[in-house]
Amino acid sequence: LAKTTQPISMDSYEGQEVNITCSHNNIATNDYITWYQQFPSQGPRFIIQGYKTKVTNEVASLFIPADRKSSTLSLPRVSLSDTAVYYCLVGDNNQGGKLIFGQGTELSVKP
Amino acid sequence: GAGVSQSPSNKVTEKGKDVELRCDPISGHTALYWYRQSLGQGLEFLIYFQGNSAPDKSGLPSDRFSAERTGGSVSTLTIQRTQQEDSAVYLCASSLAGAGSNSPLHFGNGTRLTVT
Numbered sequence: 638l639a640k641t642t643q644p645i646s647m648d649s650y651e652g653q654e655v656n657i658t659c660s661h662n663n664i665a666t667n668d669y670i671t672w673y674q675q676f677p678s679q680g681p682r683f684i685i686q687g688y689k690t691k692v693t694n695e696v697a698s699l700f701i702p703a704d705r706k707s708s709t710l711s712l713p714r715v716s717l718s719d720t721a722v723y724y725c726l727v728g729d730n731n732q733g734g735k736l737i738f739g740q741g742t743e744l745s746v747k748p
Numbered sequence: 749g750a751g752v753s754q755s756p757s758n759k760v761t762e763k764g765k766d767v768e769l770r771c772d773p774i775s776g777h778t779a780l781y782w783y784r785q786s787l788g789q790g791l792e793f794l795i796y797f798q799g800n801s802a803p804d805k806s807g808l809p810s811d812r813f814s815a816e817r818t819g820g821s822v823s824t825l826t827i828q829r830t831q832q833e834d835s836a837v838y839l840c841a842s843s844l845a846g847a848g849s850n851s852p853l854h855f856g857n858g859t860r861l862t863v864t
Binding site for chain 1: 752781783789790791793796804806807839841850852853854855856857858
């Protein structure tokens with residue numbers, strides 16, 4: 638199982654771009670990289686998923702280098718409502734099996 | 749459409765009592781996960797169900813914890829003889845894992861268990 642390492646916390650200001658990097662040195666060939674967002678008193682919510690290179694959707698971008706040993710979640714122009722915990726999850730969900738979350742990154746956006 | 753539903757949303761119980769937590773996954777989702785989240789902490793894996801296969805129970809912290817999934821749908825997590833250290837939010841998630849896509853997890857909002 639691929640173990641992930643993320644910064645425990647990050648601070649930002651409204652309107653800035655925020656980049657959160659996750660290390661996953663022992664990622665397996667079939668593993669995908671998925672990021673989740675969690676607000677207090679709620680379950681985590683899917684943000685974005687990728688396998689390699691770059692993926693972009695309406696809320697974020699995900700950058701994955703060629704060796705896939707890390708990934709970076711990019712949140713453009715954050716707002717106060719982006720204050721949350723962000724989890725990087727690496728695993729082969731297609732085959733099933735237990736998926737282990739890391740400790741997550743607590744992002745605090747200030748006005 | 750309907751998401752993952754968990755009940756009750758809050759449960760307060762006395763030490764030593766048994767509790768049952770329920771999870772209704774998204775219809776058609778073959779995989780179901782239980783996680784535990786203590787205050788201010790990350791998600792701790794408990795158990796995983798995939799279709800009709802034997803569940804992966806490797807995350808259950810003690811033999812007081814058990815879970816079943818009836819008919820490949822609803823799941824119940826049971827904690828016997830509850831202890832104060834069992835106090836946490838118990839989260840359930842489901843996905844289409846194994847259906848030929850890398851479907852992400854869909855979480856419920858959890859059951860907050862408080863053992864007094």
